Every structure is written in structure tokens, then in C-alpha cells.
Amino acid sequence: ETGVTQTPRHLVMGMTNKKSLKCEQHLGHNAMYWYKQSAKKPLELMFVYNFKEQTENNSVPSRFSPECPNSSHLFLHLHTLQPEDSALYLCASSQDLGTGMTNEQFFGPGTRLTVL
Amino acid sequence: AQSVTQLGSHVSVSEGALVLLRCNYSSSVPPYLFWYVQYPNQGLQLLLKYTSAATLVKGINGFEAEFKKSETSFHLTKPSAHMSDAAEYFCAVSEYTGNQFYFGTGTSLTVIP
Numbered sequence: 099e100t101g102v103t104q105t106p107r108h109l110v111m112g113m114t115n116k117k118s119l120k121c122e123q124h125l126g127h128n129a130m131y132w133y134k135q136s137a138k139k140p141l142e143l144m145f146v147y148n149f150k151e152q153t154e155n156n157s158v159p160s161r162f163s164p165e166c167p168n169s170s171h172l173f174l175h176l177h178t179l180q181p182e183d184s185a186l187y188l189c190a191s192s193q194d195l196g197t198g199m200t201n202e203q204f205f206g207p208g209t210r211l212t213v214l
Numbered sequence: 215a216q217s218v219t220q221l222g223s224h225v226s227v228s229e230g231a232l233v234l235l236r237c238n239y240s241s242s243v244p245p246y247l248f249w250y251v252q253y254p255n256q257g258l259q260l261l262l263k264y265t266s267a268a269t270l271v272k273g274i275n276g277f278e279a280e281f282k283k284s285e286t287s288f289h290l291t292k293p294s295a296h297m298s299d300a301a302e303y304f305c306a307v308s309e310y311t312g313n314q315f316y317f318g319t320g321t322s323l324t325v326i327p
Contacts, residue, residue, distance in 0.1 A: 102257070140218075141304070141317040154314060188257055202248060203315060205257035 100124055102206035104189050110212045111179065119174040119209050121189030129194040130172040131203065132164060135186040147172060148194055179213045186210050216241055216307045220318035228326045233277075233292040235321045237305030240286065247288040248306040248315070249279055258304060264288060275299070300325045 102123045111117050123130060132144040146154035147166040161183075163175040172189055190203040221236040239245065246265050250258040262273025269281045275298075279290045288305060305318040 104257075138223075138319070140319045141315075143314060146314065190258075202260050202263050203258075205250075205259070207255070207257045210255075 102189055102191055102204050104187075104206035104209050106209060107207065108210045108212075110214065111176070112214050113179060113181075115179075116175070116177040118176065119187055119189075119211075121172040121174075121206055123170055123172075123189075123191035123204070123206075125191055125193075125204060127191040127193045127204070128169050129192045130166060130169070131190040131192075132172065132174050133188040133190065135188055135208070141188070144174075176211075179211075181213050184211055184213045216245060216309060216316040218305050218307050218316050218318035220303075220305050220321050222321055223319065224322045224324070226324040226326055227295045229297055230294050233290070233295045233299065233323065235290040235303050235305075235323065237279075237288045237290065237318060238286055239288065239305075239307045241307065241309075246308045247279075247281060248308070249273065249277070249288075249290050250304045250306060250317075251275075252302040252304065252320075254301075261290070261303075295323075295325045297325050297327065299323060 105120045128149050130147045134142040143156050144158045145164045150166050161178050165173040186208045188208045189206040192203045193201045217240045219238045248263045249261040251261050252258045261277050262271045264271050264281045272278045277292045279288050281288050302320045302322050304320045306315045308315045
């Protein structure tokens with residue numbers, strides 16, 4: 099596997115289900131991100147992890163719970179979601195250069211989530 | 215916070231015609247600027263980036279973009295559109311500190327045969 103992979107690619111769940119999205123990066127990067135992409139809206143940054151530590155949480159509802167066990171893996175745990183949470187969830191990674199310099203983000207193919 | 219404006223949510227061009235996708239950002243200092251492309255059912259792929267070196271940046275697939283500080287713009291161009299260029303294009307900006315990207319709402323490019 100190369101780049102950033104995400105599983106599953108498609109997920110349909112009911113509002114009472116609990117599921118998890120998985121992201122794995124094979125690029126040796128130290129920063130990982132979760133984004134939500136909804137139609138007609140800019141990409142919404144949800145969470146940022148640097149060196150496995152969460153550095154950003156953009157007012158995301160608690161029904162979304164991230165987990166970063168190591169710098170290569172990122173999970174998004176979902177429970178009691180709402181229909182408006184249906185979207186494409188994108189994972190990305192980058193190499194944080196640590197001196198205020200930003201490097202480009204590499205994206206996975208996304209998980210298309212439908213909440214019934 | 216930064217903001218990014220992409221004028222035109224949909225752009226149609228004929229095959230072989232010039233492609234121009236517009237992006238303006240708000241920033242008091244030159245940020246880092248990026249263009250990404252998204253094909254159906256795929257993630258975003260980096261086309262090119264500006265990081266305070268040359269103002270004219272060349273990317274993949276024949277695309278290029280010019281950073282114009284006076285206009286706070288970073289428009290994407292390609293001299294001759296190809297059918298395979300049909301996709302969604304996103305402009306993004308990041309600040310010097312931190313690693314948060316700010317994305318525009320995207321422009322959907324249609325190429326007419």
C-alpha cells in the first residue's frame with residue numbers, strides 16, 4: 099500500500115449504530131487530519147493530530163471521537179449520528195516541519211458515509 | 215482566520231480551450247497557497263503549491279498558477295483543456311504557523327468535446 103488509505107470506502111449506518119472509520123498513511127508523516135466534505139460547502143477540518151497528540155478540534159460534536167494510536171494510524175469513532183452527518187470523510191497526512199513551515203497535505207480516497 | 219474565495223462554482227470550457235479557475239485569499243501576509251484536484255470518488259490530489267519562491271508555479275498535468283500579492287490572487291490556468299481535466303478543483307491557503315488549511319468551496323470543471 100502506498101500513500102493514504104481509508105477503510106471502509108462506503109458505510110451506511112443507522113442513528114443508533116456505532117462504527118469506526120480507519121485511516122493509514124504510508125508516507126512517514128507526523129501529522130494527520132480528519133475532514134468532512136459536504137456538497138456545496140468548503141472542506142471542514144475536524145481534527146488534527148501532531149505526533150499523536152490532538153492539536154485541533156474545530157467544535158466537532160462529541161458523537162465524533164478521534165483516536166490516533168501512532169503516527170501512521172487515525173480512527174474516527176462514530177456513535178448516535180444524525181442524518182446531516184452524511185458526507186464524505188477525508189483523511190489526510192503531512193510532514194509538520196516544526197518551524198512554522200507548512201507542507202502539503204496528502205489525502206486518502208475518503209469514506210462515503212450515509213446515516214439513515 | 216484565513217478565507218478563500220473561488221469565483222464560479224461551475225466552469226465549462228471546450229476541449230483545447232484555455233482553462234482559468236479563479237482563487238482569491240484574504241491574508242495580511244503572503245501565505246502558502248495550494249491547488250488540489252478531486253476526481254469522482256477519489257480524495258484530493260495536489261496539483262501545485264506556492265511557498266514564497268517563484269510567483270509562477272508549474273504543476274502536474276500542464277497546470278500552472280501565478281501568485282499576485284497586489285491582487286491577493288492565485289488563479290489556476292492551463293493553455294489547452296483536455297477531457298481528462300474534468301474534475302473538482304480546490305484552492306487552499308495555510309498560514310505560516312500551525313498546519314491548518316483553509317479550503318475554498320471548489321470549482322467544478324466541465325470539458326466539452
